[in-house]
Amino acid sequence: MFKVQGLKPLHGKIKVQGAKNAVLPMMAVSLLTEGRTEIRNVPRISDVFLMAEILRDLGCQVMFQDDVLEIDASGLSGTVISEKTVGKMRSSSLLLGPLLSRAGEVTTWYPGGCVIGKRPIDFHLDVLRAMGAEILDDGGMLIAKAKKLCGTTFRFPYPSVGATENALMAAALASGTTKLLNCAREPEIVELCSFLRSMGAKISGERTGTITVDGVEKLFPTDHVTAGDRICAGTYLAAAAAAGGEIEITGVDPVVLVEPLKALRKMGAGIRISGATGPKARIGMVMERRPAGVEIDTGPYPGFPTDLQSVFLAVEAAGSGESRFKETVYEARFEAAMRLAAFGADVSLHKDTAIIRGRYPLVPGIAETPDLRGGAALLVAALAADGLSVISDSGHLKRGYEDIGRDLRKLGADIEEDEL
Ligand SMILES: CC(=O)N[C@H]1[C@@H](OP(=O)(O)OP(=O)(O)OC[C@H]2O[C@@H](n3ccc(=O)[nH]c3=O)[C@H](O)[C@@H]2O)O[C@H](CO)[C@@H](O)[C@@H]1O
Numbered sequence: 122m123f124k125v126q127g128l129k130p131l132h133g134k135i136k137v138q139g140a141k142n143a144v145l146p147m148m149a150v151s152l153l154t155e156g157r158t159e160i161r162n163v164p165r166i167s168d169v170f171l172m173a174e175i176l177r178d179l180g181c182q183v184m185f186q187d188d189v190l191e192i193d194a195s196g197l198s199g200t201v202i203s204e205k206t207v208g209k210m211r212s213s214s215l216l217l218g219p220l221l222s223r224a225g226e227v228t229t230w231y232p233g234g235c236v237i238g239k240r241p242i243d244f245h246l247d248v249l250r251a252m253g254a255e256i257l258d259d260g261g262m263l264i265a266k267a268k269k270l271c272g273t274t275f276r277f278p279y280p281s282v283g284a285t286e287n288a289l290m291a292a293a294l295a296s297g298t299t300k301l302l303n304c305a306r307e308p309e310i311v312e313l314c315s316f317l318r319s320m321g322a323k324i325s326g327e328r329t330g331t332i333t334v335d336g337v338e339k340l341f342p343t344d345h346v347t348a349g350d351r352i353c354a355g356t357y358l359a360a361a362a363a364a365g366g367e368i369e370i371t372g373v374d375p376v377v378l379v380e381p382l383k384a385l386r387k388m389g390a391g392i393r394i395s396g397a398t399g400p401k402a403r404i405g406m407v408m409e410r411r412p413a414g415v416e417i418d419t420g421p422y423p424g425f426p427t428d429l430q431s432v433f434l435a436v437e438a439a440g441s442g443e444s445r446f447k448e449t450v451y452e453a454r455f456e457a458a459m460r461l462a463a464f465g466a467d468v469s470l471h472k473d474t475a476i477i478r479g480r481y482p483l484v485p486g487i488a489e490t491p492d493l494r495g496g497a498a499l500l501v502a503a504l505a506a507d508g509l510s511v512i513s514d515s516g517h518l519k520r521g522y523e524d525i526g527r528d529l530r531k532l533g534a535d536i537e538e539d540e541l
């Protein structure tokens with residue numbers, strides 16, 4: 122439970138954790154090698170702990186100390202991913218491609234995770250079927266088999282991040298060439314491709330949406346440093362936009378934050394990128410006014426990330442104008458927007474669009490986190506509320522933030538946490 126005393130401007134510097142959405146597929150792809158793969162800058166979040174548990178259940182050795190993860194899949198012995206773990210995490214579906222490729226069979230269930238939309242996995246299954254897999258869907262239990270996956274040409278109906286990742290991992294060791302069209306172009310896809318290349322895979326085109334994979338006989342263990350988490354960076358920038366103040370973020374390449382930074386500038390934030398280019402850059406932000414209204418449509422990269430929709434919407438709830446947010450990726454990602462009513466926010470929903478009329482200060486609220494980013498959004502709203510807000514969380518935030526309370530406190534927020 123978080124107790125947040127609002128109206129304290131944020132000041133300070135923070136280095137963001139490694140990216141959840143980059144690490145999880147790299148953990149899955151480690152199944153394709155024998156020997157020790159080392160991944161550094163790994164966030165200590167529950168999704169990573171859960172993925173480690175699944176890999177151990179499958180017979181892999183997994184060590185996780187500080188931010189270093191070592192995975193050795195030489196002893197892979199299982200092909201069943203337990204229903205209990207699958208139900209807790211969307212990314213469990215990322216094991217389908219690599220496990221099918223390495224072991225020739227997988228038994229699993231439809232994945233769980235945050236309730237932000239229906240989130241089917243039909244594209245994952247279709248691309249694997251196109252590569253020769255036989256997949257039986259037995260009322261939620263999936264049994265997939267393939268003697269040897271074969272290269273194919275496949276067009277995704279939508280640039281799905283997870284389906285692109287599954288296809289890449291399946292294609293790396295398949296026989297022949299796989300051509301994937303209308304692929305997702307998220308930075309985590311680019312990172313997965315370079316990770317796979319460092320293992321010996323032959324992949325090209327990942328920044329274009331058309332990816333070609335020439336299957337190789339064998340992949341080898343590798344070392345990798347995970348990129349900084351762009352969604353965590355965006356969350357902390359949003360927190361400072363709502364609370365006001367001046368902060369500096371390091372550990373993430375500003376190039377992957379183009380749309381969120383554009384939105385913050387439109388709100389009236391002063392943004393300064395300094396130091397080196399790339400992940401060593403420093404992102405400075407000053408916010409000395411109430412955020413002006415913005416119009417944001419979420420979309421696949423390089424569009425505005427849906428994972429930052431709720432937190433940016435919370436900023437505008439305490440803004441000075443009218444904003445419009447159109448959610449084009451998930452059909453049910455406005456639960457947090459509705460819960461902002463507890464803070465006196467003026468939000469109205471019209472199908473896929475939320476209209477927000479900013480008011481400041483917000484009133485202190487009592488609310489429960491609906492999902493991972495929705496939980497962050499409630500904390501952001503509480504920073505702009507005139508008094509003590511109480512936010513309870515049943516574990517959503519730990520899925521993606523190592524310690525959001527610690528990080529916001531580091532920036533000067535008045536947040537106490539207790540276990541209740
Ligand atoms: C672990 C991870 O990386 N999670 C991210 C990943 O999720 P994830 O990989 O699950 O997201 P997708 O890109 O696959 O989903 C995008 C849209 O496509 C739909 N869809 C997807 C697959 C499919 O087989 N059929 C289908 O209809 C989904 O319901 C959703 O509406 O990308 C999302 C979109 O940027 C982010 O919000 C998540 O944080």
Ligand SMILES: C=C(OP(=O)(O)O)C(=O)O
Pocket residue numbers: 211212234235237428493494521
């Ligand atoms: C939706 C998210 O994650 P996942 O795909 O892991 O549920 C997220 O990170 O906001």
